[in-house]
Amino acid sequence: MRDVTGVLRWDGSGWQQVVPPDAPQEMPVAIVIDGMSQAVLMATPRDLRDFALGFALTEGLIAGPADVEDFEEAEVEAQGLPAREARLWLRPGLAAGLAERRRHMVGPVGCGLCGVDSIAQALPAVVPVVSDWSMPPADVARAMAALAQGQSLRRATPAIHAAAFWNGQTAITREDVGRHNALDKIAGALARAGSDAGQGAIVMSSRLSVDLVQKAARIGAPVLIGASAPTGLALDWAERAGITMIGRARGAEFDLYTHPRRIAGA
Secondary structure, three states, X not given: OOOOOXXXXXXXXXXXXXXXXXXOOOEEEEEEEOOEEEEEEEEOOOOHHHXXXXXXXXXXXXXXXXXXXXXXXXXXXXXXXXXXXXXEEEOOOOXXXXXXXOOOOXXXXXXXXXXXOOHHHHOOOOOOOOOOOOEOOHHHHHHHHHHHHOOOOOOOOOOOEEEEEEOOOOEEEEEXXXXXXXXXXXXXXXXXXXXXXXHOEEEEOOOEOHHHHXXXXXXXXXEEEEOOOEOHHHHHHHHHHOOEEEEEXXXXXXEEOOOHHHEOOO
């Protein structure tokens, strides 16, 4: 994993080197029941026995904890990055029903991995971003302000995420209850308009998770800006994909984590 010992922080008037807080852990966790992967979710790799059992209960895959005979946790790897399998073994007679009840996620707003049921799918090949588009430090605050200005739904209810595409002058904004959905809407809007995602920055109202980085890379966006901090895996992926990652963008301040060449003077 990428060792972040320091980042560049813009305070509105100049740069300083700072040590950021530890990035939260995030990795693919496969829920495997009787040898069959039911789903893969990006999660913090702690309390995985509780996670697997709770998932099986809330998804209706088991009736109660008595249906589970054993549990094991396995470390695996994909694309050179760590992952986990949380394996449940059920009492005899229950496995036959899993094939028909196998979970294919139909758009839950929190996961960002809808329909993924293997770790290889969760960590696909890295898509490199080659755009040399750049922006001055002051434009980060302008981009965040443009994002906020475009959040009409949020002015009616606070339970809404947003994504925007900032081209250096104006922003296109889309909103949704899921941050991943909001970014997908931006990707669709750019595609329909024939706009080049490589000539601007993606701006998010949320923390930056790895699936957001993957989506940004797939459409060729060179800069990803978030209101909150990135996860450790998101930083790894941004580094590999060549994306300039900016987090904790609040007012005139922000933290610059990866590929600083696209921010003037960094």
